[in-house]
Amino acid sequence: MSGFFSRERITAGHGYNRWLIPPAAxxxxxxxxxAYAFSVFNEPLTRVIGVSQSAPDDWKLTTIGWIYSLAIVFLGLSAAFGGKWLEKVGPRRTMFTAACLFGGGFLLSAIGIKTHQIWLIYLGYGVLGGCGLGLGYVSPVSTLIKWFPDHRGMATGMAIMGFGGGAMIxxxxxxxxxxxxxxxxxxGVMEAFVVMGVLYFVSMVIGSLAIRIPPPDWKPRGWxxxxxxxxxxxxxxxxxxQALKTPQFYLLWLILCLNVTAGxxxxxxxxxxxxxMFKGSITPEAAAGFVGLLSLFNMGGRFVWSSASxxxxxxxxxxxxxxxGTFLYSMLPTFSGDGNIVMFIVAAAVILSMYGGGFATIPAYLADIFGTRxxxxxxxxxxxxxxTAGVLGPVLVNYIREYQINHGVAKADAYTTTLYIMASxxxxxxxxNLLMREVHERHYMKHDDVDDPLQG
Amino acid sequence: MDEKQGTENHMVLLVLFWAYVLIPLGWGVFQTFKKALALFQ
Structure with missing residues (x-):
């Protein structure tokens, strides 16, 4: 079984078509x-016992809110700690593990709903699912960069666009x-979890079976x-x-964190x-449409901006x-004050495209600075x-807004300070980004170490 | 001949695999687009 997952087993031949790799990712x-769409289950999960309406023993929304928070925390932790393992064992094993964790997380959560044990959902979707998220997110990225040395941004943009599109499905x-x-x-939540767990497991396993790494001396024809x-x-x-010992890693960490926090x-x-901000002009349906539009720009920006990079x-x-982003964020209160809805929507859409673009371009930026290995x-x-940004962003917006409203600021104006903070x-x-420079000579690996096993 | 057959199989696989991911993605984008249209009505 370990042979099936080994790097040797998934090393492609020289004639392999590299365009089979992006759909695998x-x-x-x-x-x-x-994961971005987990909120559709929040309200139904508060009616698991009462069905038509919440019963006294039903879970509260605050209890359910922890499921998504746990998943995001474990996404970060597993990506951070699993990254080294990924480099050692290759993408197939990590993608397969991600499939087991993410699909299994859904199934364990379904048992939690059936038996009404919230800790099983925390463990299932939150911990196991979150680890599946983290491993699944990072596992195809380096493989794509190695297959597309001539279009690193576009290649990673395709995969990371999929993460934005996943919520739409x-x-x-x-x-x-x-x-x-x-x-x-x-x-119907428990049954939906079972179906989605199986569907996602199968789809992710197909991806893991299709993934291939290029032969060591491979490069695109004619390039x-x-x-x-x-x-x-x-x-x-x-x-x-060694990357953790460079200032470039921390600058890039801040670049990603600040861009994501603002988005x-x-x-x-x-x-x-x-x-x-446009009281009386926007219906709840139109507001939902605004969220949908932002999601489309968030997804599209991942591919467009990373390819442009x-x-x-x-x-x-x-x-x-x-x-x-700084300019558009600082203009939002002006557009709101003027009642200019069109410009407000356009500016927000462009901001969100750059939020997605920031996610999708960072792997190629890392490859440029630290190499592809x-x-x-x-x-x-x-x-x-x-x-970090997942915690920081909403906290900044919510607390500043609440503070202002408590101090007599009108609701329509309460976002102004927040938007200026986001701009800053x-x-x-x-x-x-201005401080970014190439890595100092002493941090690079010696030529002989590059192809050695990961320990170093 | 075998090489040509292999290339054709690769192309079929390529089209099928892309369709496999793009059809659900297209469906999701269409659903979101329909929702977004409410903003302009």
């Missing part, structure tokens, strides 16, 4: 992206399944590595542990924000994100920035 990312699928299984004695790709694109490699700030509150350069792309593991460690976070990101 997408098969995984489209599944784990469901997961949300309507979850709702449709709950509707199908709804009866007088069941809200020669540029002799001088610029100081910010190395052809050497930094060891995964989450608007994404998490989009529906309420637009209704309060192949031509613009990674540092320039982030300069654009931070400069344009350990980029999967280094990317995993960098994703702790996402977990992006300005700080601009400075971090």
């Amino acid at each position: 997408l098969a995984v990312h489209l599944c784990i992206g469901q 997961g949300a309507p699928l979850g709702v449709a399944l709950m509707k199908h299984f709804h009866s007088e004695i069941s809200v 020669t590595p540029p002799v001088d790709a610029g100081k910010m694109v190395t052809r050497r490699h930094v060891h995964i542990d 989450i700030g608007i994404l998490g509150q989009a529906s309420v924000m637009i209704r309060e 192949d031509y613009l350069g990674r540092q320039n792309t982030y300069f654009l994100f931070f400069a344009l 350990f980029v999967g593991g280094i990317h995993g460690r960098l994703l702790t920035a996402w977990s 976070l992006l300005a700080a990101g601009f400075v971090c």
